[in-house]
Amino acid sequence: xxxxxxxxxxxxxxxxxxxxxxxxxxxxxxxxxxxxxxxxxxxxxxxxxxxxxxxxxxxxxxxxxxxxxxxxxxxxxxxxxxxxxxxxxxxxxxxxxxx
Amino acid sequence: xxxxxxxxxxxxxxxxxxxxxxxxxxxxxxxxxxxxxxxxxxxxxxxxxxxxxxxxxxxxxxxxxxxxxxxxxxxxxxxxxxxxxxxxxxxxxxxxxxxxxxxxxxxxxxxxxxxxxxxxxxxxxxxxxxxxxxxxxxxxxxxxxxxxxxxxxxxxxxxxxxxxxxxxxxxxxxxxxxxxxxxxxxxxxxxxxxxxxxxxxxxxxxxxxxxxxxxxxxxxxxxxxxxxxxxxxxxxxxxxxxxxxxxxxxxxxxxxxxxxxxxxxxxxxxxxxxxxxxxxxxxxxxxxxxxxxxxxxxxxxxxxxxxxxxxxxxxxxxxxxxxxxxxxxxxxxxxxxxxxxxxxxxxxxxxxxxxxxxxxxxxxxxxxxxxxxxxxxxxxxxxxxxxxxxxxxxxxxxxxxxxxxxxxxxxxxxxx
Ligand code: HEM
Numbered sequence: 252x253x254x255x256x257x258x259x260x261x262x263x264x265x266x267x268x269x270x271x272x273x274x275x276x277x278x279x280x281x282x283x284x285x286x287x288x289x290x291x292x293x294x295x296x297x298x299x300x301x302x303x304x305x306x307x308x309x310x311x312x313x314x315x316x317x318x319x320x321x322x323x324x325x326x327x328x329x330x331x332x333x334x335x336x337x338x339x340x341x342x343x344x345x346x347x348x349x350x
Numbered sequence: 351x352x353x354x355x356x357x358x359x360x361x362x363x364x365x366x367x368x369x370x371x372x373x374x375x376x377x378x379x380x381x382x383x384x385x386x387x388x389x390x391x392x393x394x395x396x397x398x399x400x401x402x403x404x405x406x407x408x409x410x411x412x413x414x415x416x417x418x419x420x421x422x423x424x425x426x427x428x429x430x431x432x433x434x435x436x437x438x439x440x441x442x443x444x445x446x447x448x449x450x451x452x453x454x455x456x457x458x459x460x461x462x463x464x465x466x467x468x469x470x471x472x473x474x475x476x477x478x479x480x481x482x483x484x485x486x487x488x489x490x491x492x493x494x495x496x497x498x499x500x501x502x503x504x505x506x507x508x509x510x511x512x513x514x515x516x517x518x519x520x521x522x523x524x525x526x527x528x529x530x531x532x533x534x535x536x537x538x539x540x541x542x543x544x545x546x547x548x549x550x551x552x553x554x555x556x557x558x559x560x561x562x563x564x565x566x567x568x569x570x571x572x573x574x575x576x577x578x579x580x581x582x583x584x585x586x587x588x589x590x591x592x593x594x595x596x597x598x599x600x601x602x603x604x605x606x607x608x609x610x611x612x613x614x615x616x617x618x619x620x621x622x623x624x625x626x627x628x629x630x631x632x633x634x635x636x637x638x639x640x641x642x643x644x645x646x647x648x649x650x651x652x653x654x655x656x657x658x659x660x661x662x663x664x665x666x667x668x669x670x671x672x673x674x675x676x677x678x679x680x681x682x683x684x685x686x687x688x689x690x691x692x693x694x695x696x697x698x699x700x701x702x703x704x705x706x707x708x709x710x711x712x713x714x715x716x717x718x719x720x721x722x723x724x725x726x727x728x729x730x731x732x733x734x735x736x737x738x739x740x741x742x743x744x745x746x747x748x749x750x751x752x753x754x755x756x757x758x759x760x761x762x763x764x765x766x
Contacts, residue, residue, distance in 0.1 A: 268695075298560050299430065306695075
């Protein structure tokens with residue numbers, strides 16, 4: 252059985268290479284939906300037109316595919332609702348120097 | 351929730367590298383050539399072969415090369431449309447580079463025929479670039495203030511190079527008469543203020559919030575800035591052609607005002623940032639804005655009160671090297687690792703441990719380079735003003751050492 256927790260755990264390993272913080276703490280992962288062996292994740296980025304656009308989407312997909320039993324990973328990028336700094340975890344805010 | 355566009359806009363192509371690396375080589379070379387130009391700064395006669403060469407090596411070989419490379423990479427990012435034609439980009443690169451080599455030769459040895467021939471090639475190379483960018487921007491579903499800034503900058507670039515080739519043709523055929531001087535000043539104004547300054551503004555609107563992770567800043571200031579710039583530029587140019595000094599001064603005051611608005615906008619973005627500690631490349635780009643502020647404020651005063659040629663020359667130097675070139679150095683620190691990272695590691699992310707962008711650059715070395723450069727720039731500016739030959743040689747030595755280290759630092763990235 253694949254659980255949302257397992258997916259989130261894996262996504263913790265995907266870092267925004269510019270900020271050095273993982274995408275879960277950054278609050279970029281909006282939604283994870285699991286149907287048997289297919290994982291659908293919806294993520295966003297801090298800015299529309301972020302240069303890391305493709306890399307981070309691909310990174311999330313690669314990470315999910317590493318979970319045992321996952322056959323397909325669909326990672327969809329969305330701009331609504333727009334990301335804002337309040338979506339970050341306390342840990343991320345601390346790492347950026349602004350609690 | 352609506353899905354974002356599924357198409358990939360980030361080209362992992364070699365094209366930007368061609369431009370950026372050629373630009374770095376030019377950067378190294380220009381710092382050598384500037385030694386030869388020091389006597390001209392001392393006697394105050396800057397309009398001669400050596401400084402024509404140095405100026406165009408700086409502006410066309412270094413600043414423009416990097417600007418083009420960065421635009422091929424970043425236009426697609428900042429404006430979210432793919433580049434119209436990559437292939438045209440390669441053609442454009444070769445035409446432009448060959449053009450510049452001949453152009454510089456023509457300036458240095460003062461051979462008007464060579465200057466005109468290769469000047470035409472350079473102009474064609476730039477025209478192809480302008481065409482490619484305009485086509486790209488026209489594919490955007492809706493124009494933004496950022497794309498409007500870039501379009502305006504391209505228009506000034508177009509004017510600059512047409513005047514440039516006309517000036518060069520006049521070296522050979524002497525047909526312009528008195529209007530030559532007016533065209534010469536317009537060439538400099540549209541080139542360094544109209545083209546480079548607006549371009550850096552346009553990109554900063556996107557880059558500054560992105561690198562500082564800023565949200566919720568106002569966007570009315572940048573939207574008001576563009577018409578103000580055009581009014582200032584047109585007034586100054588009209589003043590240059592009609593000979594009304596008051597018009598030139600008023601025009602330059604408006605241009606300076608606009609620069610202050612830019613500064614206020616950057617300040618607003620930085621105040622609302624989440625990322626507290628800014629890296630050295632980004633700090634350098636911000637420092638460059640402050641370097642540029644000095645000449646911007648002093649240009650109208652210098653001309654209005656006729657404070658002398660020496661002051662004017664030192665201000666133009668500070669504007670070109672402290673604002674345009676220094677910003678570009680700072681942004682290179684961000685752009686080069688980003689390009690290399692995307693090329694080498696983007697497939698591995700999520701699968702294996704990949705380095706962060708900051709791991710690709712040696713921050714300590716970079717700090718030494720940027721501080722040394724800043725000291726060199728200030729020293730050189732004072733050296734021109736006070737006509738101190740020893741200070742000019744000393745400052746240029748600092749700048750050359752920094753340039754050598756900078757070149758080393760950029761090439762080191764590709765080994766990581
Ligand atoms: C973005 C493009 C360009 C910029 C920013 C630019 C900028 C400048 C600057 C700052 C000078 C003054 C140099 C000095 O007095 O020592 C100058 C002079 C000159 N430029 Fe350009 N230039 C550009 C492109 C061109 C091109 C493509 C040509 C074509 C051949 C050209 C031809 C000339 C000539 C002939 C002069 C000497 C004028 C004189 O002193 O009488 N420029 N340019």
